[in-house]
Amino acid sequence: MSSSIGANCTELKARYDSCFNKWYSEKFLKGSTETECEDLLKEYKACVMTIIKEKQIDKLLAEARKESPFPSSSSTSS
Amino acid sequence: MKLFQFVHQYNYPWSQVxxxxxxxxxxxxxxxxLHVDVLNRAVDPVTGVLTTERLIAVQQNAPAIIMKLIGGSSTQFVREISVIDPRQKKLTMxxxxxxxxxxxxxxxxxxxxEDPTDASRTVFTQSAAITAGSTLSRMANYIEDVSVKRFQQNAAVGRQGFQMVLERFAVMAEGSTSASSDTA
Structure with a gap:
């Protein structure tokens, strides 16, 4: 598994990734649209967002999202 | 602007790839x-399409002279959006x-x-548009050429790397299938 941008987020990422990869192969590819790793993603994402702000990548991301937004307005987020 | 295009086939089914x-x-x-992080991920309940936004940190390997000229940092960030349609068996990043x-x-x-003529194979396409901005206008052509060359080299090692990952993955998948059929 690749590491996170935040050294302290890598463990949270590992937990989330392993949940996601299992879900992807066993559920998603077999037709399920119900996500299962939301709580782990939420925790991991919160950690990453702190680092992104620290490194001031959040502004660059916001710019990029203006041009091509993440298409999640109606679907189940994150 | 310079363009790069490439088509390749992997001898693995799309689901595995x-x-x-x-x-x-x-x-x-x-x-x-260096690092890969998921920023957002969502499944569209109607279409079944999975969309993911990731942030990728890469070590810049541009020629030293270019880095010196533009004063860039050695770690660069890339935003990636991937869309996976499991019904069409297509992944776009x-x-x-x-x-x-x-x-x-x-x-x-x-x-x-998925290869429309053979479901055990996956067709891979890659294209890139490289544009040097106006700050570099006098050297834009040169820089674009150098960058495309770098991109080609990186793309080739990227494919070799992915081929290795696929081989490992196939062995793992086989292992888990035989393990589950053993227990069944």
């Missing part, structure tokens, strides 16, 4: 990929550099799709 794609890094062929984008932009599109 698309799953292995999430575990592509780290691989020993691509040490320049678009990525663009977030840092140094005023100087040079590299917009890459990669697709992995």
């Amino acid at each position: 698309s799953a292995a794609n999430w575990q592509k890094y780290p691989n020993e062929k691509c040490p320049h990929v 678009k990525s663009i550099n977030l840092t140094m984008s005023h100087l040079i932009s590299c917009e890459e599109t990669v697709t992995y799709q």
Whole structure:
């Protein structure tokens, strides 16, 4: 598994990734649209967002999202 | 602007390729990929399409003279949006550099799709548009050429790396299938 941008987020990422990869192969590819790793993603994402702000990548991301937004307005987020 | 295009085939079914794609890094062929993080992920309940936004940190390997000229940092950030349609068996990834984008932009599109003539194979396409910004206008042509060359080299090692990941993944998948059929 690749590491996170935040050294302290890598463990949270590992937990989330392993949940996601299992879900992807066993559920998603077999037709399920119900996500299962939301709580782990939420925790991991919160950690990453702190680092992104620290490194001031959040502004660059916001710019990029203006041009091509993440298409999640109606679907189940994150 | 300069364009790069490439088509390749992997001798693995799409489901395996698309799953292995999430575990592509780290691989020993691509040490320049430092970190990969998921920023957003959503499944459309109607279409079944999975969309993911990731942030990728890469070690810049541009020639030293260019780095010196533009004063860029050695770690660069890339935003990637991937769209996976499990019904069409197609994965599309678009990525663009977030840092140094005023100087040079590299917009890459990669697709992995089930081979319509053979479901045990996956067709891979890769294209990139590289544009040097006006700050570099006098040297834009040279810089674009150098960048396309770099991109080609990186793309080739990227494919070698992914091929290795796929081989490992196939062995793992086989292992888990035989393990589950043993217990069944």
